[in-house]
Amino acid sequence: MKIKTPNAGALTNFEVLDFLKARGASKDSSRVIAPVASSEYKVYDYLVETPASRQTREQIYEFMKKCKTYKLAKAEILNIINIAPRELVEIDPDSFNFGICFIQCQSEPNLAMRSGSTVGSDIVENGDIEHSEMRLGDQVEELLDLVRNVFPLPPADLTSEAGMDKDREETGNEEQNEDMNETLDGDQIDGDRK
Amino acid sequence: MFYLSLIEHTLRLPPSLLSLPLQDAIKKELENIFLDKVIASLGLCISVYDIRKIEGGFIFPGDGASTYVVEFRMVIFRPFVGEIIAGKLKESNKDGLRLSLGFFDDIYIPAHRLPKPSSYEHDQENRYQVIWTWEYDSEDNNKFYIDGLDEIKFRVDSVDYPPVPIEQPEKPFAPMVITISDFAEQMSLRGIKFRTKEPPQAIIKAADGSLSL
Numbered sequence: 001m002k003i004k005t006p007n008a009g010a011l012t013n014f015e016v017l018d019f020l021k022a023r024g025a026s027k028d029s030s031r032v033i034a035p036v037a038s039s040e041y042k043v044y045d046y047l048v049e050t051p052a053s054r055q056t057r058e059q060i061y062e063f064m065k066k067c068k069t070y071k072l073a074k075a076e077i078l079n080i081i082n083i084a085p086r087e088l089v090e091i092d093p094d095s096f097n098f099g100i101c102f103i104q105c106q107s108e109p110n111l112a113m114r115s116g117s118t119v120g121s122d123i124v125e126n127g128d129i130e131h132s133e134m135r136l137g138d139q140v141e142e143l144l145d146l147v148r149n150v151f152p153l154p155p156a157d158l159t160s161e162a163g164m165d166k167d168r169e170e171t172g173n174e175e176q177n178e179d180m181n182e183t184l185d186g187d188q189i190d191g192d193r194k
Numbered sequence: 195m196f197y198l199s200l201i202e203h204t205l206r207l208p209p210s211l212l213s214l215p216l217q218d219a220i221k222k223e224l225e226n227i228f229l230d231k232v233i234a235s236l237g238l239c240i241s242v243y244d245i246r247k248i249e250g251g252f253i254f255p256g257d258g259a260s261t262y263v264v265e266f267r268m269v270i271f272r273p274f275v276g277e278i279i280a281g282k283l284k285e286s287n288k289d290g291l292r293l294s295l296g297f298f299d300d301i302y303i304p305a306h307r308l309p310k311p312s313s314y315e316h317d318q319e320n321r322y323q324v325i326w327t328w329e330y331d332s333e334d335n336n337k338f339y340i341d342g343l344d345e346i347k348f349r350v351d352s353v354d355y356p357p358v359p360i361e362q363p364e365k366p367f368a369p370m371v372i373t374i375s376d377f378a379e380q381m382s383l384r385g386i387k388f389r390t391k392e393p394p395q396a397i398i399k400a401a402d403g404s405l406s407l
Contacts, residue, residue, distance in 0.1 A: 005200035006236055008267060016196045016269060019243065039230040039297060040241050043271075046296035050280070079278055082195065083347075 010074075013052035013082045014060060020044045051084035055151060063150045070143055084151045086144070195273055198243055199236055202265045203227070204250075209259050220248060220264055228268060230297075237272025238298075271297070280347045288314060288324050293346055 011019075024034030025044040036044070047053065060081060067077060205227065211219035221242055228239045247265040254261060273279055281293035314324040 001204075002202040003199060003233075003236060004202050004265065006197075008198040008200045010274075011196040011198060011269065013195060016240070019269070020241070023241075037225060037229055037241075042297035043240050075274060075276055079276070083278055083280075 010078060012060065012078060013047050013050050014055045014057075017044070017047040017052050018057075020047070050082065051151060052082065055081075055084075059150050063146070066146055066150065067143070070139055080147060084147055086148060195271060195277060195279065196240065197237070197270045197272055198267050199270050200246070200265065200267050201228075202263065204261060204263050206257070206259050206261050216248065217245060220245060220262060224264065224266060233270075237270040240269040240271050240297075243267040243269050276349060278347050278349050280345045282345060286314075286323055286326055291326065291346075293348075 020036065020040060020043065023036050023040075024030070025036045025041060026034070027048065031041065063081060064077070067080075072080070203224070205220070205223055207219055207223055211222060214222070224242050224245075229241070230239065232238050243266070245264060245266040248262055249265075250263040251260050253259070279295070281295045281298075283291060284294040285292040314326045
């Protein structure tokens with residue numbers, strides 16, 4: 001066995017999920033008939049519970065286009081797409097404070113790396129909140145809003161989130177239009193959703 | 195989390211698969227060989243993505259089956275440095291926690307890596323299990339119980355591949371070591387999210403694809 005290209009492209013969780021679905025994986029009783037191995041099914045079961053199960057290709061393309069202004073590294077974009085953070089505390093350890101080790105991503109079917117640019121092996125220190133403030137400052141809020149806009153939650157999740165904690169910064173509105181760019185303050189209550 | 199890798203492999207197609215079309219037979223055989231196994235410095239093989247080239251088809255003298263040289267792409271699970279992964283709590287004892295990803299079951303967090311200060315008390319229901327509590331503040335209403343309902347997000351710090359030992363060690367051997375640098379628990383039921391910083395810890399992936407410390 002020879003490994004010709006150890007890294008022929010990174011995949012987002014969505015792409016792997018899509019690939020497994022195309023092979024015939026699903027949650028219902030047609031499991032036994034589909035040509036998907038049980039170990040692959042375990043991966044499918046794991047991915048179906050992540051935000052990747054609610055994403056679509058168009059959403060990911062849109063996010064890739066719109067996040068160019070924030071100058072995020074490829075690994076950070078991948079993390080954000082996979083986790084779809086909705087709170088500040090998720091973005092911060094999430095995106096900005098890690099060492100990036102994968103380099104070039106070029107393969108065609110690979111959505112997240114479509115722009116084909118190279119990521120140098122930057123190592124960003126494991127810092128704390130100060131780092132994200134230095135790099136983005138107020139833009140963190142905009143980035144969060146962008147994530148919420150591009151990857152909306154389905155209605156069932158919205159009602160449960162609204163009920164839970166009124167001090168959150170969520171709008172939680174599935175019908176949100178793209179031109180709503182205001183930053184929300186901490187005490188917004190979700191009572192006025194349409 | 196997932197990568198594509200281009201691999202070339204020389205494989206012998208057993209005669210039992212001769213009835214299938216060539217591509218299907220080769221894919222089946224590749225899955226038998228590679229699926230759910232860890233390849234050193236590559237990661238855990240999840241799935242055969244596609245087959246790029248099939249060459250050969252020669253038969254060695256004395257052999258009943260033909261041999262092909264196949265070039266194919268495979269979906270590999272290998273978290274990169276700095277990736278955040280969410281896992282579920284599987285077990286907790288006084289040495290620490292154990293997380294599961296579904297396809298990985300043995301992610302251990304030793305007790306000294308839990309957010310400080312933490313304490314544990316014995317679980318009434320299970321004999322050997324304990325319930326860990328993170329005392330965020332010294333007041334009682336800020337104690338966070340690490341129970342089975344919450345998802346635990348952790349950050350990968352580095353990935354190492356120790357060499358295969360000659361003799362069988364007592365614990366299952368791990369050909370891949372993932373070091374974690376951050377541990378953040380998501381208390382989604384209570385609507386509170388918090389995170390902590392942790393010094394690096396080791397996670398080891400065993401030959402059958404399980405991670406342990």
